[in-house]
Amino acid sequence: MELILSLAIGVLAGSGVWLLLRPRSFQVIIGLSLISYAVNLFIFSMGRVVLGTPPVIDTQLVADASQYADPLPQALVLTAIVIAFATTALFLVILLAARGFSGTDHVDGKEAHK
């Protein structure tokens, strides 16, 4: 479980960074999205990886912290997702505006000289 999760985070973050460093603005935005997934998974994993335990206190269960998943990272991830979604949407608008102004999808607004 830990291995799969860490591999997933690693692959997402690695691909994200590679795309982020590419010259096309569309690649940059996809890279940013991939990094945001990796970050969200990472925050989630910081509440310790547990299976089959509820994050909300259940009166049927004993009052023992080990019976529950940590609810805080889940709340943080929710906030982070919303913020990342909003900023990515905004970035998309800027990207399209830049494309419209410069006529190219290069991040610098002009093609690199060959």
Place this chain on the structure above:
Amino acid sequence: MTGWMQHLPILPVVIPLICGALMLVIRDGNRRGRLTLGFVSIAGQSATAIALLGLATGYLPSDWPHGVGVYLLGDWPAPFGIVAVVDRLSVIMLLLTSTLGLAAWIYATARWDRAGVHFHPLYQFLLMGLNGAFLTGDLFNLFVFFEVLLAASYGLALHGSGRARVSAGLHYVAVNLVASFLLLIAMAMIYGVTGSLNMADLAARAGELSGPDRRLFESGAAILGVAFLIKAAAWPLNFWLPATYANACAPVAAIFMIMTKVGVYAMLRIGSLLLPTGAPAAFGGEWMFPLGIATLAFGIIGLIAAPQPERQASYCAIISSGTLFAALGMPGVTLTGPALFYLVTSVLALGAFFLLLEMVERTQAFGADLLAVSLEAFDLEDPESPDSSDDVVGVAIPAAMAFLGLSFVACALLIAGLPPMSGFVAKFTLLSAAVQTAEGTPGTGTWLLMGFVIFSGLACIIALGRTGIRLFWSVEDTIVPRLRLSEAGPVSLLIFTTIAMSIWAGPIMRYLDQTADYLGSPSAYINAVLTQHPGRDVAPEALP
């Protein structure tokens, strides 16, 4: 302290939030309504900041221990609930925000708020994010308020549109999104190790960590530091700054001056809390000082090389960040007090300078390449043409050229740090404190700091002197612009504030030194936050 007074600490966040939201309801055409709301909001924030200053210093009666006011949102005790904390440091930043906010806002109402939609709501949200970042007592809310102010700043940086702005905005947004992800990663790591995000609680728990946990915590803190350094424009993380600031419209660039200082504030706040248990890298001198010196060097080179006045002002902002980092990270000496004085002065001076530059450029003949950005903003319409609405509204001030020239000289003196302005007081106290309190003879660090700070002043004189000569003396067909009171007023307000700072430098310096002492021993902050009891009745065993 009962009644409505106990809710004062949260007002700097609530007022702009409500006013900004109300503005969205008002039609964009109803300018008078938006202006009224904007003024009410900024006046309210200034009044709150002054009242909080009174409470934190003890001029007003309060039950705040050591001048630290803790506001429990939702009335849950820390570290479980979210807290807003007012202390001497955050009060200074709140006051600075509202002063600069007022000046830039008045300037914007003269013409710039009409260059695009939703200027006023975005401006309020920017102020809300700034105030929130200065008030919050936990890391995650620091991230949230950073995002609030950044989201608003993305909108404002693009205000007026145009190719140069959008292109610079693309880089600005991408860099800041990456910085936000770093902030999240750092926060998650710190939470994973310590199990807390409350800054006071973190400071208490960090000392108990050892072995691998401590190393993980240090790595988390280092990533946190990198994220803050990106916001604070430390070299080599500041290449986004000159293009963004130089292309933003004048009032926006002016208010952006305080945004880099949010990064400095965050470094200072978290650094001071973690210091007693061993400051992690990036918050300690061994990293901050060289970074500061490198930032200074980069700023100096950029300043001398920059052709446009706006770019020069942007490099001055980088120099100011570099000076602050070098001073705060100076090994062996605590220069926090003078550094805070320098921070306030440089924010006010650079804010005034950005506002002034736009007015100065109107003296240049129409079509000069310096105006290209503004032209695009106005859809290639001549901003000085008689049929544009600018020349009709408002009261024009007499002796426009004299005003511009004098203000330019005042700003240049302030930024370079020459007498009689407060920039000189700031740099002088900084350097004299560095020399005096160094143990024994001043070390290499002191001489490095001294050399670079003085040399940066010289570079400012060279660059700004050259620009001044070009703008005021060597142009043959200078147009005498019509300046309205609402444009000249804010610049005078900022400059006179700095003059007042140099007149009352003594009391202000004493206050800032007390702030530095208070930051040096963070137990007052930690105790105040962790022992604050909820207002409602809680069973004693439920309290931490």
